[in-house]
Amino acid sequence: MNSWNLTEKRALITGSSKGIGFAAAREMGLLGAEVCLIARNEPGLQAAIDELEPLGIPAWGTPADVSHPRDQQRVLEQVLNRWDRLDILVNNTGMNIRKSYADYEESEYRRVFETNLFSAMAMTQLFFPLLKASGNASVVNVASVAGLVDVRSGAPYGMTKAGLIQMTRHLAVEWAPLGIRVNAVSPWYTRTPLAEPVLQQPDRLALILNNTPLGRIAEAEEVAAAIAFLCMDKASYITGQNLVVDGGMTAQGM
Ligand SMILES: NC(=O)c1ccc[n+]([C@@H]2O[C@H](COP(=O)([O-])OP(=O)(O)OC[C@H]3O[C@@H](n4cnc5c(N)ncnc54)[C@H](OP(=O)(O)O)[C@@H]3O)[C@@H](O)[C@H]2O)c1
Known part of the structure; x- marks a missing residue:
């Protein structure tokens, strides 16, 4: 109960072939966890697993759409x-459709609700x-600052993140x-394939x-560092929290 690592932990990370989910799988693997990766696209998933194995990370995975009950069961x-x-x-899977309400x-x-919240x-x-069987488990839900304040990223997205x-x-x-401890991590804009279309707009x-x-x-x-920390035994008294990883965005008034 005293170490800054994830030795002997077994971790399932959804949406983990790219972006924050992949970074979380890598970080947790480097800290000693065995990691199971999930994504829909099988070659993409295999490429992610292949990237982790040379680092000595015990990684495996299965292609699945976590918004579908049949795949969840599988x-x-x-x-x-x-x-x-x-x-x-780590419930990390998320997508967005940006429109006026x-x-x-x-x-x-x-679709936004099924992918992000349901x-x-x-x-x-x-x-x-299986979490109960651990006796010392940690769930991390990857939410967003869009679940706290309006950031013009579409109402359904923010509603799903507030729900998480x-x-x-x-x-x-x-x-x-x-x-079982349960926490959330709420990122602000993070350089991933999901955010890239927004980050490519100079005004935005x-x-x-x-x-x-x-x-x-x-x-x-x-963002992965915050997720990994919450899963460590070092975070053993932290539960029910939302760790905001936003470069100070929500702290700024004017
Ligand atoms: N990036 C940001 O700026 C930002 C900010 C705040 C919050 N977040 C949140 O952080 C989380 C990760 O975002 P990201 O930016 O890393 O996303 P990303 O770059 O789009 O990566 C998403 C990952 O999830 C997988 N995925 C998508 N839909 C899936 C489904 N239905 N079932 C299984 N896997 C699925 C994708 O692989 P496949 O396409 O092969 O399935 C991919 O591996 C999301 O919940 C997002 O809302 C991101």
Whole structure:
């Protein structure tokens, strides 16, 4: 219970072939965890696993769309084939459709909710018995500052992230007696394939940088460090929190 590492932890990270999820898998693997990666695209997933193996990280994975119940179930079966407990679950999968509120089709806002919020609800429920079996487990939900304040990134996206933050608080309380800590990490703009289309717009980039006291865009590794910390036994008294990784953005008033 006293080390800054994740030795012997078994970690499942959703949405982990790229961006923040991949950086989290890498960081946790370097800290000693065995990592299971999930993404839809099989070659992309395999390439990510192949990148981790030379680093000495025990990594495996299975292609799945975590917004689909059949795939969620299949991930559980694959994990049960290898592991009898789960120490770390990172619900990281997320996507966005950016529009004015009145312009969303029902299918579009449902897709944002299914990918960002309902998948996390379902995966956390499905893996509950394995998390309980750990006796010392940590769930991290990757939310966003868009769940705290409006950042003009589309209402459904922000609503799903606010939902994840509240799910975090609720589960932290309900599962504390079972030895399961539940926290959220809320990034601001981070250099990943998801954010790239926004960061390539000069006006938008200038606005983001003007509103970021640290004056730069986060790297995925900087968000991954927060995720990994919350999963360590060093964070053993931290539960129900939302760790905001935003370069000071939400601290700035004027
Ligand atoms: N980047 C930012 O600026 C930022 C800011 C705040 C919050 N966040 C949040 O951080 C999380 C990670 O974002 P990111 O920027 O790293 O995203 P990203 O670069 O788009 O990477 C997303 C990862 O998730 C996988 N994925 C997407 N949909 C999936 C699905 N339905 N089932 C399984 N895997 C899926 C992708 O692989 P496949 O396409 O092969 O499935 C990929 O590996 C998200 O929850 C996002 O909302 C990001």
